Amino acid sequence: MSNAISRDEVAKVARLARLILSDEELDLYTEQLGQILEHARDMNSLDLTDVVATAHPFGLTNVVREDEVQPSLDRDTVLAMAPDAQDDRFAVPSILGEAP
Amino acid sequence: MKSASQIAADVRSGQTSAVAELERTLSVISERNDELHVFLHVDSDGARAAAIEIDARIARGETVGPLAGVPIAIKDNLCQVGVPTTCSSKILDGWRPPYNATVIERIVAAGAVPVGKTNLDEFAMGSSTENSAFGPTRNPLDPTRVPGGSSGGSAAAVAADMTSISLGSDTGGSIRQPAALCGLVGVKPTYGLVSRYGLIAFASSLDQVGPFSKTVADSALLLEVLAGHDPRDSTSLPEPAPSLVAHVADGVAGKKIGLVRELFDGADESVVAAVHAAADALREAGAEIVDLSIPELGLTLSAYYLIAPAEASSNLARFDGVRYGLRVDAPDVTAMMEATRTAGFGPEVKRRIMLGTYALSAGYYDAYYGQALKVRTLTIAAFARAYEQVDLLLGATTPSVAFKFGAKTADPMTMYLNDVFTIPTNLAGDPALSVPFGTGEEGLPVGVQLLGPGRSEAQLFAAARVLEIADGRP
Numbered sequence: 001m002s003n004a005i006s007r008d009e010v011a012k013v014a015r016l017a018r019l020i021l022s023d024e025e026l027d028l029y030t031e032q033l034g035q036i037l038e039h040a041r042d043m044n045s046l047d048l049t050d051v052v053a054t055a056h057p058f059g060l061t062n063v064v065r066e067d068e069v070q071p072s073l074d075r076d077t078v079l080a081m082a083p084d085a086q087d088d089r090f091a092v093p094s095i096l097g098e099a100p
Numbered sequence: 101m102k103s104a105s106q107i108a109a110d111v112r113s114g115q116t117s118a119v120a121e122l123e124r125t126l127s128v129i130s131e132r133n134d135e136l137h138v139f140l141h142v143d144s145d146g147a148r149a150a151a152i153e154i155d156a157r158i159a160r161g162e163t164v165g166p167l168a169g170v171p172i173a174i175k176d177n178l179c180q181v182g183v184p185t186t187c188s189s190k191i192l193d194g195w196r197p198p199y200n201a202t203v204i205e206r207i208v209a210a211g212a213v214p215v216g217k218t219n220l221d222e223f224a225m226g227s228s229t230e231n232s233a234f235g236p237t238r239n240p241l242d243p244t245r246v247p248g249g250s251s252g253g254s255a256a257a258v259a260a261d262m263t264s265i266s267l268g269s270d271t272g273g274s275i276r277q278p279a280a281l282c283g284l285v286g287v288k289p290t291y292g293l294v295s296r297y298g299l300i301a302f303a304s305s306l307d308q309v310g311p312f313s314k315t316v317a318d319s320a321l322l323l324e325v326l327a328g329h330d331p332r333d334s335t336s337l338p339e340p341a342p343s344l345v346a347h348v349a350d351g352v353a354g355k356k357i358g359l360v361r362e363l364f365d366g367a368d369e370s371v372v373a374a375v376h377a378a379a380d381a382l383r384e385a386g387a388e389i390v391d392l393s394i395p396e397l398g399l400t401l402s403a404y405y406l407i408a409p410a411e412a413s414s415n416l417a418r419f420d421g422v423r424y425g426l427r428v429d430a431p432d433v434t435a436m437m438e439a440t441r442t443a444g445f446g447p448e449v450k451r452r453i454m455l456g457t458y459a460l461s462a463g464y465y466d467a468y469y470g471q472a473l474k475v476r477t478l479t480i481a482a483f484a485r486a487y488e489q490v491d492l493l494l495g496a497t498t499p500s501v502a503f504k505f506g507a508k509t510a511d512p513m514t515m516y517l518n519d520v521f522t523i524p525t526n527l528a529g530d531p532a533l534s535v536p537f538g539t540g541e542e543g544l545p546v547g548v549q550l551l552g553p554g555r556s557e558a559q560l561f562a563a564a565r566v567l568e569i570a571d572g573r574p
Contacts, residue, residue, distance in 0.1 A: 005458065010454065013458045016457050017413065017441075018434070019441055019453065019454070029450075029454060032511060032512050033451070033455055035512070036455060036512060037455075037458075037468070040402040044471070046478070048478075052477055053476075054474075055305060055473055057291045057528060058335075060334075065331065073198050077198040078423075081424050082424060083421060084427065093430060094431065094432050
């Protein structure tokens with residue numbers, strides 16, 4: 001039985017998800033994700049061509065309210081729990097200048 | 101151990117005090133928490149202040165709520181101001197939320213005393229608490245076995261008589277399954293009945309907060325406090341909270357209850373026997389039992405294990421080392437995010453993030469996520485057809501009694517299959533509960549599951565109460 005997902009695909013997905021995997025982890029996840037996706041193929045036993053997809057049990061509608069100013073979280077309290085903050089903002093390492 | 105309603109009545113009448121009840125809880129926790137690993141954090145100071153305040157209000161003759169002075173345990177994926185909230189993940193270790201979940205505000209307004217945060221599978225992904233980054237919780241009924249999960253700590257808190265009630269969350273069975281394995285009542289409410297504001301999201305279209313308790317009446321009491329519209333949750337149902345406690349003794353006379361083959365087929369013999377015995381008990385109480393088959397339910401496990409990871413991969417993108425929790429330093433921002441997420445997430449969370457990312461990615465979306473959403477449509481329609489014929493459905497909660505540590509960790513599918521009976525109702529958005537009924541292997545409790553259409557909680561509690569009485573807990 002062909003594996004439902006290849007090692008290269010797992011490596012690509014890990015990059016997309018911002019996860020770094022060791023060679024052993026790549027092997028393991030390739031096998032495990034393959035198993036899960038293989039099980040998911042039982043859905044192909046049904047003809048679902050004309051079935052409408054449902055993303056949410058009761059359907060979502062936009063919820064709106066009056067455009068009034070309301071209190072929000074206190075900035076200092078929130079920034080106190082951040083890994084790094086500067087000048088009332090979240091601070092991160094360099095964004096520009098990374099490899100192309 | 102007194103029930104929550106009894107504690108509240110005794111606190112209000114002055115027979116006991118909120119402080120005395122809290123000290124009893126704290127003393128049981130200090131006796132057993134090292135062994136069982138139920139609480140990740142015990143907020144003794146905050147709880148003592150809350151209990152003193154309740155007693156002072158009673159002394160001043162003020163009105164106190166229906167949970168006055170009742171200690172309650174909180175699953176550690178619910179935000180409580182200033183109290184460490186980790187989701188049992190290293191990525192949130194040390195974080196203290198700047199706001200309260202709506203359910204925390206509601207229980208506190210009702211007079212309850214939150215005593216601390218309970219262990220769970222990391223980000224609620226798992227069925228045994230073995231996926232907690234801080235080590236598993238032990239089942240108080242047999243410490244060589246798991247308490248179930250993901251809300252295993254909240255179930256164990258009640259099973260060990262630390263508290264009479266607790267809060268969990270249920271995305272694919274995470275309240276009902278540990279309730280079954282610990283001999284408790286556990287409820288997954290109708291989607292939208294309880295606010296998700298401040299519940300750290302796993303799969304937003306499936307997650308619901310709900311109660312654990314030893315008695316049916318206590319779960320009804322707690323859910324009545326939790327339920328109701330919240331403008332801060334855009335998926336919150338618009339109507340006011342339903343009346344539940346008043347209907348617990350309604351019985352099942354004249355009700356039609358479907359015994360669903362797909363909701364117990366393949367379970368252990370003792371579990372199947374308990375489901376049939378429960379059907380007999382409901383029949384004796386005046387219900388009509390109808391044998392049903394809902395073949396669509398056979399595909400829900402596959403659909404769930406694409407939909408939930410897909411939503412999780414999106415929800416957990418926010419844990420990137422920028423605004424809260426762990427940061428692993430690196431020279432540029434992308435490397436920092438990769439290093440942080442790699443160090444912060446455990447193996448099951450990484451597995452689901454990758455599975456979800458894959459199911460949503462270009463070229464595979466239609467084949468996996470798209471198919472799963474169509475199966476969801478069929479599941480909803482199949483339940484709706486069943487509820488045209490019957491009022492409620494009956495089945496098993498889990499395929500077996502509590503299992504041993506390591507019994508299902510060899511590969512992910514083995515653990516996932518443990519959720520096969522609880523997952524369908526999450527996809528449909530309908531309510532379901534687990535109530536203890538009989539025993540299985542080694543005298544361990546078996547849970548049977550009652551399911552109903554949206555907003556049928558009052559009927560579910562009434563049927564569960566019938567089973568509670570028939571099982572010898574008048």
